[in-house]
Amino acid sequence: MPCFLSKKASKIKPYAAGAQPSQDGVIKLNTNENPYPPSPKAIEAYKNFRPESLRLYPRPDGGELKKAAAALYGLREDNVFCGNGSDEVLALSFYAFFDGGIMFPDVTYSFYPVWAELFGISYKTLPVNDDFTIPADKLTGRGIVLANPNAPTGIALDLCEIESILKRNKDHVVLIDEAYSFFGAQSAAPLIEKYPNLLVVCTLSKAYSLAGLRAGFALGQPRLIEGLENVKDSFNSYPLDAVAQAVGSAALSDTAYYEEIAKKITATRDKTIERLREMGFSVTDSKTNFIFAGKKGVDAADLKNFLEKNKIFVRHWDAPRISGYLRISVGTDEQMEILLSRIKEYISR
Incomplete structure (x- = not known):
């Protein structure tokens, strides 16, 4: 069967978007969506x-x-x-x-x-x-x-x-x-x-x-x-x-509505960063609605898989320099507490 793609199209390595889980009860912290509704x-x-x-x-x-x-x-x-x-x-x-x-x-x-x-x-x-x-x-x-x-x-x-x-x-x-x-x-x-x-x-x-x-x-x-x-x-x-x-x-x-939402998200972010650092994670100084964290001795890909089994989705890249880190979107306080408890469970095994 002939290949109908052009030479350019056949060489494309497309962007890999974050997973969009469809099951119920998921805590989705992998694509940096806002956990709060539009204004x-x-x-x-x-x-x-x-x-x-x-x-x-x-x-x-x-x-x-x-x-x-x-x-x-x-x-x-x-x-x-x-x-x-x-x-x-x-x-x-x-x-x-x-x-x-x-x-x-x-x-x-x-x-x-x-x-x-x-x-x-x-x-x-x-x-x-x-x-x-x-x-x-x-x-x-x-x-x-x-x-x-x-x-x-x-x-x-x-x-x-x-x-x-x-x-x-x-x-x-x-x-x-x-x-x-x-x-x-x-x-x-x-x-x-x-x-x-x-x-x-x-x-x-x-x-x-x-x-x-x-x-x-x-x-x-x-x-x-x-x-x-x-x-x-x-x-x-x-x-x-x-x-x-x-x-x-x-x-x-x-603007006023979204400024208040941003304050809530950054407050949650900063509390979560502090907790992760207390657990021994190296965490960058984030100015975003996500956290970039890794810990020596912890296999980031395995931790991601463990979290997914517990219906918590985060992002990991098997790429040079960052394979030991997870990117974690900031959710609500309640979601981040569940995340932290599962991470603590994982590193305590």
Whole structure:
């Protein structure tokens, strides 16, 4: 039987998403979803959506979501590009800006090398330090892609370090992936007016409790946004559906609600980190809604399997430098107590 795939498609090594367990009673701490519901304004917008309007195409530019993002960050609408989750925005950005090659840390979001390979972009990886911090002064000479805070480590660079990267790479786009910045890191968005090479990418999946909606956006100067619009319209003119535009814009307008949720999550995170360290785990200084932890003498893959048998799902990568660690999403206080008790049970065997 002939192979109908193109040579490019046959060589693809796709991104491996976290498991989506379907059984009842699971504590799901493996994909960094928010354990709390969307804001009341977002839920009300969903309930009030007129289904008869679905016969019409949505606004191709993101409509109300574009306006809401611009208002939230104190920017103009031509500073905002909307897409079907930040993953789509990131993929289109790779295609649009990085012909000359890119650099990103060797321990980071594992979708970056997938897009680079898919679009034929040459890339270099910068080794992180032994403590997983990023030697930011070495990010130079080509397009830069940086998750800040980084994933899966949760470590963030200060805004002054981001600005230094921008200054050193004036002839290249510097993309800052801020999927987790709401939980303790400084956003680079205030630097957009100053640096035409800065693109900030955001999502509604994490802090805004809308992972099931698929909405994200990029912030940058109009020339970058126009480039993204042109690439988007060459793939799909209508990536963001009307429901996502209505609900997403309502969520972005409810900052006070999400700030309170972020406080709850970071408080739970910090308590859990303290407890894990008391058990002898090495835990990074997370500025996200997840924890990156490992312990000498503990097989992280075996611990993951033990937790899964007890209906607790966390993330593990059999990859260089991080195979001894687990990434644990922050759930409710009650969920984290169950997790900690099971970990204590495991290491006490």
